[in-house]
Amino acid sequence: MTLLEVRDLRKSYGALAVTDGLSLGVAECELHAIIGPNGAGKTTLIAQLSGELAPDSGTVRFAGTDITRLDMASRVRAGLARSFQITTLMPAMTALENVALAVQGRSGSSFRFWRPVAQEAALNDEAMDCLAQVGLADRAARPAGAMSHGEKRQLELAVALACRPRLLLLDEPLAGTGPQEAEVLVGLLAGLKGKVTMVLIEHDMEAVFALADRVSVLVYGRIIASDAPQEIRQDPAVRAAYLGGEATC
Amino acid sequence: MLRGHGNSFQTRSVLSAVFSPDGRRDLTGSDDGTARVWEAAVATELAVLRGHGNSFQTRPVLSAVFSPDGRRVLTVLGGGTARVREAATGAELAVLRGHESYLRSAVFSPDGRRVLTVLGGGTARVREAATGAELAVLRGHESYLRSAVFSPDGRRVLTGSDDGTVIATRMAVFAIAALSLDLILGFGALVSFGHAAYLGLGAYAVAICARHGVTDLFVQMAVGAAAAAAFAAASGAISLRTRGIYFIMITLAFGQMAYFFFVSLSAYGGDDGTALAARSTLLGQDWLENDTVFFYVVLGCLAATYGGLHRLVNARFGRVLAGTRESELRMRAIGYRPFRYRLAAYVISGMLCAVAGVLLANQTEYVAPAYMAWTRSGELIVMLLLGGIGTLSGALAGALVTVGLEELLSDYSEHWRLAFGLILLAVVLWSPAGLTGLVRRLRPEERP
The missing domain is CATH 3.40.50.300 (P-loop containing nucleotide triphosphate hydrolases)
Structure with missing residues (x-):
């Protein structure tokens, strides 16, 4: 098909x-x-x-x-998700936050003003799965801007995968x-x-x-x-x- | 009408105007450095009192008053001297020098033999009008002396000054305004140069509500916030389609539109603004007239703003807003439309700033378009620069330090902005993350 x-x-x-x-x-x-x-x-x-x-x-x-x-x-x-030729990530956010933001984009409203997003287990768990899938599980807490170029390319892939x-x-x-x-x-x-x-x-x-x-x-x-x-x-x-x-x- | 201050190129401002004690003459002081005596009934110029200043710089005449017998005139210059002159001829009778700080005002005693001057540094002095000799120095004002007058018998002096509560209240009010700006500027990277418009909308909500008999503080806040939300939604829907310098310019233009709207609102004093009859009420009571009670109400509002924004920036919405700041393209590539989040943040920010405006009007008991001047928007940005952009503690620190420095430095010189500018420059050069960034650097154990 x-x-x-x-x-x-x-x-x-x-x-x-x-x-x-x-x-x-x-x-x-x-x-x-x-x-x-x-x-x-x-x-x-x-x-x-x-x-x-x-x-x-x-x-x-x-x-x-x-x-x-x-x-x-x-x-x-x-x-239909994409990755970028020139790395396009949120440099100030951690690897986990980068991916969790993509998960959040397709799970529920983002007009939520009170509950701390860092404690939303559903977002974090799924983001961790995506990181693990690209071999970055041990880099979850590292800011994207501080990663090596190869790791950034892997993270690009994880973010795209998080869009399912x-x-x-x-x-x-x-x-x-x-x-x-x-x-x-x-x-x-x-x-x-x-x-x-x-x-x-x-x-x-x-x-x-x-x-x-x-x-x-x-x-x-x-x-x-x-x-x-x-x-x-x-x-x-x-x-x-x-x-x-x-x-x- | 009394005309004739200025020349064909430029009309100068008249800074003060008073009647002579017999009511037949007028005395005006102008920023062209002259004071003029006029015959009140026919507006004939009787005398021009010149010689204020030198060939390089004309000093403005900030105030000019008649002596009780109407024969002498006391002028205060922008600088540190006051002069006693003969009203009829303009001849200089005495120069009162030796003020270590700039003069705010000067008045004659009821018998006309003494002069009471008020200085920026918090002292007042009693001097002999004929010779300028110092008779007494009145010290011990813990802050900012605003004015001083003689009692009718001439034996006592009444001074009015701001105290610590008033300054702390101002700090808290501007902290709310700075926090509201930080939401869009710090967390959303949207440099709004028209944010003072919302301060003005809140202030005018107080004046307009009070005029119509609505004096409750929270009702006025709701009205101010609603007006701000409407203005932010309309102006944001247009300005948020642009970025960078264009966004700055469009927000500036909207801010100026709001400013000139209120300048033209003659029912509320136009350019001059309007004084409030009283502060707002709480539950129908006039508790806010007490400065201490008012301070705690403002502090409560500040705590609620800080706490609420702290939740917001750490919630889903805050992470999306931070994402749009970091990379708009990436946000779209993971399924977001940044515009709607930016607009929501813009509206929330405007509403919070309007709350600060409601409190500011109550603090000064006065409302004027000057609250929404573009320079005020600039001051809010400066507060964030000083404190540290993009952190709530930075906005808080920036507002406290800016208002504090303003009070402190203006006690020493009318040119205090120069010193403030140097301090700002030093902070921005040595610590681009502002004062909070400096604190973080000085505590290395907190580094990740």
Whole structure:
């Protein structure tokens, strides 16, 4: 079943068509990687899928519903969460607070003025589960701003998971990480496979081909190929446009 | 009408005006440094008393009074001297110097032979009018002397001063206002430059309610808070769509709108404001007329505000508000719409500040548009800067220290703001987290 269906999406900045008639289908439970050279429009695509940016035309359907005109908050509530290429956390809050705030966003009203939120066991327990899932259980009390870069990337993932998404949009989760940190994150993503549908944008080809069930290649704002990883590797159009005829990675 | 203070470029303010004892002449003092004697009936200028000041700077004439026989004039300058002059010619008869602090007022004794001066430092002096010789120094005022007058027989002097209770009350009132601003500025990162408008709305709620026979303090608070909520909801719905410098400018514009609305409200004194006939009542009783009782009521309001805000910022709402301060994009990415939380905080903050305004009007027993001037909004921000932005204890400390310094420094000089500015600069440079940040740094054992 197709969970996310993008049809003829277009977005231009003046004469520059950043998204140029893009169509894409993401099946439930698959990890769908989107690769493409710099400037292909990957981050603009994520922004339009998450609701940060409104497309000029085209439709985005999620779980059978048209979500093209919904704002970011509504999409999150519908089950579409994202992580950011540039770490976007609350630096002054602890790791636990960062995640608990995401849990709070989908459990009950936030117009509560009296009861101390730090003592809400339901929020904290669920937040701890998410932290444990990304291997940060022992970092719960540390302010996000004081964490290492790799830990921040893990926390990004925990915050997104705390939204209990049906579809997770991952915008370069490995950005800026060293080899060891990347290894941890790839392991985490592999563990999530099958539990949650993921759209992964990533420059690290080794990670992409290790993780993806399906790979789409984005060039100049449109998908030029979409297939299983091994087929993509062989695709002459892809090799010409993107892999540049190099030997396989 | 008595015109003629000023020139073609600029009209100068008339700072004081009195009749001569026989009622036939007027005496006006102006900030152009002159005092003028006028014939009251036809407004003919009889004499101009010049020579106040020097070629570099004109000193304003703060007050000017006739002697009881109407032949001499006593002028007080913005500075430390008073002068006795002949009313008819303006000739200088005596200069009263040697005041270690600035002069607030000066009056003749009923027989016209002595002069009573009041200084900023809390002392009053009796001097000989003819020579300026000092006859007596009246000390022992524990604070801020406001005025002094002779008894009709000239043998006794009555002084009026603020006492500690009045200052403590002011501290508590401004602490409530600073706490309310801290909710949006400190916890929501919304730098409002029009927050004094809510202080004014609360103050005018007292004046307007009292005029219509509603004198109960809590009813007035409810009216003030309701007016503030309406103004905050309307102005916030517009201003909260902007960020940064635009938000500052729009809140400033709304603050000025409120200011000029009340300036034009002539039924309540317009620019001059209006004095309250009495303080508000509690359960129909005039208990608040007692300064001590009033202080404890204000202290109770402060405790309730502090306690309530402490709960709020640690509750779900407070965490969301802090989240919008940290990263608006992240908040939207986990399913929040920051605008509604910001607007709610903005309205709550305005309502609390209106409560402070109700108390301020009662403390001064006077209501004027000056309460909502943009400089007052700036003072509230300065309190937070001094105490430490984003902590409730910082807002509290900032208000206490600011009001305290104002009382302390203004005893020494009319230019006390200069010293205050230097202190503020020192705190901001050496401890960006304000006084509470300084205290935290001095207690290293509390570091995590």
